[in-house]
Amino acid sequence: MKTTHKNLLVAMTVSTLAISGCTSIGKMLDKKPETIATAEKSDAAYYQEATTALDKGYNREAIDALNNIRTFYPTGRYAEQALLDLIYAQYQANDFEAVTASTAEFIRLYPTSQSVDYALYVQGVTNMGGAPKASRLFNLDQAQRDTTYLRLAFQDFQNLLNNYPNSAYAGDAAQRMIAIYNEFAENELVAARWYVKRDALVAAANRAKWVFQYYPTSTGVPEAIAILAYANDNLGLTETANQYKTLLKINYPEYLNQDGSVRLSDTQAKTRGQKLLSAVSFGKLGRANNKTDGYQGQYNGQTRTQVIEQANSLTLPNRNNQ
Template sequence: MNTPTKLLFLSFISISMGLTGCASIKGAIKKDKEVITTAEKSEQDYYQSAQNALAKERYREAIIALTNVRTFYPTGKYAQQALLDLIYAQYQAKDYESVTASTAEFMRSYPTSPHADYALYVQGVTNMDGSPKSGRLIRLNQAERDTSYLRLAFSDFSNLVNQYPNSAYVPDAVQRMTALYNNFAYHELEAARWYIKRDAYVAAANRAKWVFQYFPQSDQVPEAIAILAYSNAKLGLTDTANQYKTLLQINYPQYLNADGTVKINSNFGLSYGKKALSALTFGKFGRTTDTQSYQGNYDGQTRTQLITTANAMQLPESEIPTERPQPTQKPRTIGLGLPDEATP
């Protein structure tokens, strides 16, 4: 092939490649336009549809519209507010797994937002409700459930109080922290009562001591002292039992009989056990547009007192082992020796 022919051939190849490249670019542009045009409404129209659905409490419909805002206009005018509204709608629709995913996304995407406290608060409330596959918090006996979600909730509320001390949600967050804190202590005492019924006084005393040492701000402390007094007396540790009885006599005399013995009922349980969380009513949050009017449950403490109360409550890093010990006395049951209740 002579030189002119070679030049002509190369020119043809170049032109062909150029045409192919142009076709590719045009195809890409056309493809992008097709993707963009899949949004059937403008950002404002999607957002307004969501507002209409929320006003009518059609939360699933609102979720679809808000998701469209986030999908088609991720950097648009309504993107941040759409995610906040999405968090609210998902919670009202009881889609708790999606709530925690959305709150995490909000705090990651908008860490300096004035509504970051809202996202953290809703995350705590959702974790307080428990695993998405479990029942609602206040409908269950909390001493018989997995506490991992409750620990997450406690951490969320603690972070809220410390990171956003001026938040409108602090009073309710502190109340929730207090309820959770008391609930963890109650969880241990439920186990202690179970051990007392089976004459396992060493295990009962260990559980009560755990409450006495690690939940000193709990309203379960009086009963923990009573269990320590009762269990040590049963173990023949008279001096130790009397020390705890002295504490009861000075601070909680209602736990003692006239003869100085600890009061128990016919079920071999302490008479004054309190059931945590089941009777409590917490504040109900609305959308972020309602933040200014939100009050929650407020017990009259100043904001400084609330923060002090919250910081005084610390959960132990790990939970007490739950393995079942051998009874210290002959069991009251015969036959196969199987327990009539599940071990806590």
């Protein structure tokens, strides 16, 4: 994190205290011993309780202990790690709304921490799953739901790559960005297929063209070209249709029948959807620690450098410009 950002945060804090006045500061200091006195255990005891609970998978008990640390010892030696473990426990407890609140708080409170990349990563993974109270990732076809959270996740992972390119999470985040990019293309194809089935060929061509133009490296491009060829052919726009058929013949001949007509296959679409769903399950989320964490990344044939470079080349178009 840039020093200027840290200085800005410090300046804001100093300004706030100055405005409050010496009396307010005195009250704050007077209340601190009283607050700590209400704690039933030391911060070390609470943290040991939380660690034991996490090791046993008792996430709710861990959350209670970690919240006690943050309530009674907000500036103590375990405060930062407690918030990191709280993020993990909340995620494991499927309390996704709390996760994003905690990751945002961690980034705000500890902007220079070496674990900010972890907070960004978990925030992205959580947003990638969708709205906090909606069906989660593996229970719902991404392409058939609101893509707002996918866009947020893409931004989280992009921030991670831009600011922490050497992070242990960078490779996994890059693969998730690629998967999200493909999901946006698939989202357009879902609509295009719907229009094709209803012979709304102009609308189908428009959605397919959006994929071809704005997601040119996505896995949806072959089918988008096929839909464009099919739609234009059936609209009587033979010259344009033949141009797309030529692209299919050279690059994706499986979309053409022997007589040169376009083959639109639901099987191909379903297979692609299955691959995309599996593509976002890389790695294993672990607890963050200043020395080690439980994360293990997985890569599908590409080197770490290649997948990061590929992700960095991707952009999501502004949907309002369609």
